[in-house]
Amino acid sequence: MRKSPSGIKEIARRVGVHHSTVSRVLNPQTRSLVSMKVAARILDIAEALGYRRNPMAVGLKTRRSFTIGVIVPDLTNPVFPPIVRAVERTMGKEGYVTVLADTDNSIETERFVLDSLYARQVDGLVLATALLNDEIIAECRKRQVPFVLVNRTIAGATATSVVTNDSYGIRLAVEHLVGLGHRKIAYVGGPLNTSTSKSRHEGFGEAMRAFHLRADPRITYECKSLTSDAGSTACQSLIQSKRRFTAIVAANDLLALGCYAALDAAGLRCSADISVTGYNDMPFAEHFAPPLTTLRIPLTEMGNQAALLLLRKIRDPKTVLPSVQLQPSLIVRGSTARPSQSR
Numbered sequence: 124m125r126k127s128p129s130g131i132k133e134i135a136r137r138v139g140v141h142h143s144t145v146s147r148v149l150n151p152q153t154r155s156l157v158s159m160k161v162a163a164r165i166l167d168i169a170e171a172l173g174y175r176r177n178p179m180a181v182g183l184k185t186r187r188s189f190t191i192g193v194i195v196p197d198l199t200n201p202v203f204p205p206i207v208r209a210v211e212r213t214m215g216k217e218g219y220v221t222v223l224a225d226t227d228n229s230i231e232t233e234r235f236v237l238d239s240l241y242a243r244q245v246d247g248l249v250l251a252t253a254l255l256n257d258e259i260i261a262e263c264r265k266r267q268v269p270f271v272l273v274n275r276t277i278a279g280a281t282a283t284s285v286v287t288n289d290s291y292g293i294r295l296a297v298e299h300l301v302g303l304g305h306r307k308i309a310y311v312g313g314p315l316n317t318s319t320s321k322s323r324h325e326g327f328g329e330a331m332r333a334f335h336l337r338a339d340p341r342i343t344y345e346c347k348s349l350t351s352d353a354g355s356t357a358c359q360s361l362i363q364s365k366r367r368f369t370a371i372v373a374a375n376d377l378l379a380l381g382c383y384a385a386l387d388a389a390g391l392r393c394s395a396d397i398s399v400t401g402y403n404d405m406p407f408a409e410h411f412a413p414p415l416t417t418l419r420i421p422l423t424e425m426g427n428q429a430a431l432l433l434l435r436k437i438r439d440p441k442t443v444l445p446s447v448q449l450q451p452s453l454i455v456r457g458s459t460a461r462p463s464q465s466r
Contacts, residue, residue, distance in 0.1 A: 201405035209426025269436035290326030292451035297330035354381020369462035413457030
């Protein structure tokens with residue numbers, strides 16, 4: 124079908140409305156201006172005729188590409204797919220196409236990806252890669268590309284972001300373990316150059332102090348990455364330190380999974396010997412052996428909120444929007460129990 128005004132006029136003729144009404148309905152951003160009954164009729168006729176909007180033609184009029192970029196640090200991390208899917212679905216309802224890029228935690232790759240997206244004239248960006256002090260943010264502002272951070276924020280909180288209350292989540296984990304009777308609690312965290320890892324690390328110290336316990340630096344471990352291999356290495360170090368501990372708070376589920384492996388290799392049982400908590404409640408966490416006690420974060424809601432904020436920024440680049448902080452919830456499963464007397 125030709126993507127020309129004559130197509131719109133033919134739809135208008137069949138429905139019995141002005142062609143401007145058809146144009147409003149075919150544009151997701153203005154569809155709400157037309158009654159649902161008329162809009163449904165127009166969409167049915169358009170589909171029957173095989174009519175499709177021409178994004179390039181629309182872009183010439185609006186100076187928009189109706190394309191956004193989503194950049195994640197590691198797509199193999201189960202946290203990100205639900206966020207990306209939610210962004211894509213929310214933006215899709217407004218006529219936008221989402222381009223996904225994985226930087227593999229590489230600053231050089233991120234810069235290359237950003238240059239490529241800029242060249243494609245994306246209307247906005249959702250960034251899940253921001254470091255606490257990130258030059259990329261200044262570059263986005265310089266190029267005047269609307270952006271929203273998701274699952275990350277930056278030092279000074281000067282960028283619109285959608286995150287969870289990480290320090291509160293860690294406090295819930297510590298409170299749960301203390302309630303079971305644990306007093307010697309180890310911590311396995313991520314690299315402190317990201318807001319999530321820093322907030323969870325600080326939250327652990329604050330929670331321990333709140334319960335009049337000491338966060339022993341000799342059983343507090345900062346991993347270089349948020350992977351199961353890094354968690355296994357950290358847990359091995361904890362075991363080899365010969366320091367006494369009865370529980371491990373891990374900063375994400377992959378680190379917790381690595382702790383499982385290290386405990387098993389050392390002949391220790393989770394949770395009979397050592398309790399373990401995770402963070403994120405990634406898919407299949409309930410199928411770990413034993414099922415993982417963790418903090419559930421609303422990943423779909425994070426992606427949805429990020430998309431809605433980005434849409435507002437695209438429509439009004441000068442608007443100053445507040446950041447959104449979502450609350451995690453503790454999911455108790457079989458990886459935590461009362462401390463073993465032998466430990």
